[in-house]
Amino acid sequence: MxxxxxxxxxxxxxxxxxxxxxxxxxxxxxxxxxxxxxxxxxxxxxxxxxxxxxxxxxxxxxxxxxxxxxxxxxxxxxxxxxxxxxxxxxxxxxxxxxxxxxxxxxxxxxxxxxxxxxxxxxLDPPGVPLVDPAVAEAMLNSASLDAELSELPSHLELDVPGLFAQGRQVAPFGEKVSLEVIQLGEVTCGSGVLTVRDFGYGGFALEPLARRLRAGTYRVEVSTVAGTNVALRVLISEAAAVSWHPADVTEGSNIIGVDAGNVAILDLATLVRCEAQQVEELFQEQSLRLLDAAGTVFSLAGDVNDAVMVTSGYGDGAYPCYWGVAENGTIASLVVDFLVLAEDRVRVIAVPWRLGKVTTPELTDHDLEVIADGGSFVVSRRGHTISKIRVLSPDGTALMDGDRLGLSVVGDQHSQRWEPTTTPPPDSVLEVTLHQGYRHT
Incomplete structure (x- = not known):
């Protein structure tokens, strides 16, 4: 009974x-x-x-x-x-x-x-693996010890050591406060293959970092200010980093997308051996721990700590990941920047408002085009570099602000529809703001 x-x-x-x-x-x-x-x-x-x-x-x-x-x-x-x-x-x-x-x-x-x-x-039934075994093996084999490190884009001005300067006075919220560096513990990567991701994604869009490390146990720390995480760092060695490179995944990007307010760094070999429900349960457990802590280290399989998870700065968004390289050419650290102590660098370009393709040299790579559709206009472009579009009258009055319009995204194509009450006057201007990276403050 x-x-x-x-x-x-x-x-x-x-x-x-x-x-x-x-x-x-x-x-x-x-x-x-x-x-x-x-x-x-x-x-x-x-x-x-x-x-x-x-x-x-x-x-x-x-x-x-x-x-x-x-x-x-x-x-x-x-x-x-x-x-x-x-x-x-x-x-x-x-x-x-x-x-x-x-x-x-x-x-x-x-x-x-x-x-x-x-x-x-x-979301998944019991017994279902997080990743198909054949796919998992291909992922692990795609990372290598000699994967090429791409160069840092010239439009970035990084001060990564400043993100971890204990006691440094910073003012991300207006008033000066002290930066604190919290030691989270150690994580072991037996395979040398790491993945950096929103842990809430489970097996979705799972990719390894292209550069494989030597197997080892590494110290992990998070810098925080006034309760907001600034950056996460895994110290691969005690050597100081003298240069920085994008920590690309095997498909090429170093940007970590976040939709559940966290970033985790995990031993991929252990992760892909887990069942989907096991990972979902771990995510729920560690999310609760983050309610009272800046970060947590934990075990994916129950033997050694091989994962770290932290709250991601201001929350959801897209965050860059970098390798720090020592003077002797070895990897010294892995850093995820939550862009809390960062100032965007932008360039504003004004062109005449007219229908058709925009042929200004600085914008040709974006396939920027204005299309008439009845009484509306559709402004379309490609890529993620254009951060804002406005239409200004000859006297500088804003006739349209793209931040107040809906955005349609299909693949790399971005489109916004503007329905003006009157036709834009002659000599109106299309103002385009290009995001050109950021600098640390």
């Missing part, structure tokens, strides 16, 4: 959850997130935790007011029940729409009653 008791606990929770959601958690519409609704839902969840969970546990839906119930007895199916002494695991799947959701309930026996101590949510 033990398995039946465990199953009954989970089924009772699912049923009670759905009833509570119907009473208080179900928003009448997408705009009905008023305080009374929030409080009512919090009350329902508190009752659920008291009835089905151990002290201090949570449902994972706290603060969430969704248009669909996370748990519904008509949609959630238990797929496995496993009991070992006073602990049990229940797996389920919610077939709600085209993308199923997978849950894992972890239970303990408490005073002869089974109670839920942890509830995990996954």
């Amino acid at each position: 033990t398995q039946d008791d465990v199953r009954a606990r989970v089924e009772a929770f699912v049923s009670d959850f759905h009833r509570g959601w119907e009473r208080a958690g179900k928003p009448p519409n997408s705009l009905s997130f008023d305080q009374a609704l929030v409080e009512a839902w919090a009350g329902e969840l508190a009752v659920l935790v008291g009835a089905h969970f151990t002290t201090g546990a949570s449902t994972g839906e706290e603060g969430v007011l969704s248009g669909r119930a996370a748990h519904d007895p008509s949609l959630e199916t238990i797929t496995a029940v496993k009991v070992e002494a006073d602990r049990a695991t229940v797996c389920s799947v919610v077939a709600n729409g085209s993308v199923p959701t997978y849950y894992e309930y972890r239970l303990v026996r408490d005073d002869e009653r089974w109670r839920i101590c942890q509830l995990l949510r996954f």
Whole structure:
């Protein structure tokens, strides 16, 4: 009867959850997130935790007011029940729409009653590898000890040592504050192949850094100011870096895209041996640790610390990654710059407003074009270097500000539609702002 008791606990929770959601958690519409609704839902969840969970546990839906119930007895199916002494695991799947959701309930026996101590949510089913083994092997083989290091673009003015100068007075938020360098610990890279990424991406767009390191254990530190991380550094050796190079992945870019407010550096060989659910669980666990810390080192496989994860500066964005090279030509450090102590360098180019391709030499590589579409104009360009577009009247009045228009991106093509109330007067100007890198402050 033990398995039946465990199953009954989970089924009772699912049923009670759905009833509570119907009473208080179900928003009448997408705009009905008023305080009374929030409080009512919090009350329902508190009752659920008291009835089905151990002290201090949570449902994972706290603060969430969704248009669909996370748990519904008509949609959630238990797929496995496993009991070992006073602990049990229940797996389920919610077939709600085209993308199923997978849950894992972890239970303990408490005073002869089974109670839920942890509830995990996954996007992938149990047992699925993060990366196909053949793809994983190709990734690892694509990194090499002698991969060429590209030169630093001339429009960058880096002061990486300044990003880690303990006690240095900086003013990213107006008032001067002290820079602090926090030692996070050590990470081991047994394969020498690293990946730098938003850990929340799981296996999506996974790539190794092109340059492989010698296997080793390396010290990790993060610089921070007023609670905001400035940069992350892995010290490969004690030698000082005398030059800097983009730390490109095998496909060529050194820019790390972030959508979940974190950057992680991980031993790729261990990561690709993990199951997808294992990585999702690790991401959830380490994200909670970052609520109270600037960074965390942890183990992907449970033996040695081979990963580090930190909050990424101001949050989501795109952050450059650099190799520091010592005087003898060896790799001395790996740095991710969160662009907190950075000042953009831009160039503003003004050309006559007219239909057709813009042929100004400085802009020809961007395929900048103005197209008439009825009473509207579509301004299109390629690449990411153009950071802003405006249309100015002859007296300098802004007729259009691209920051206030929608942006359509298809591959490398960027398009914005402008619907003016009147036709731009003769001699109007198309003002283009080119992003030309940055300098450290």
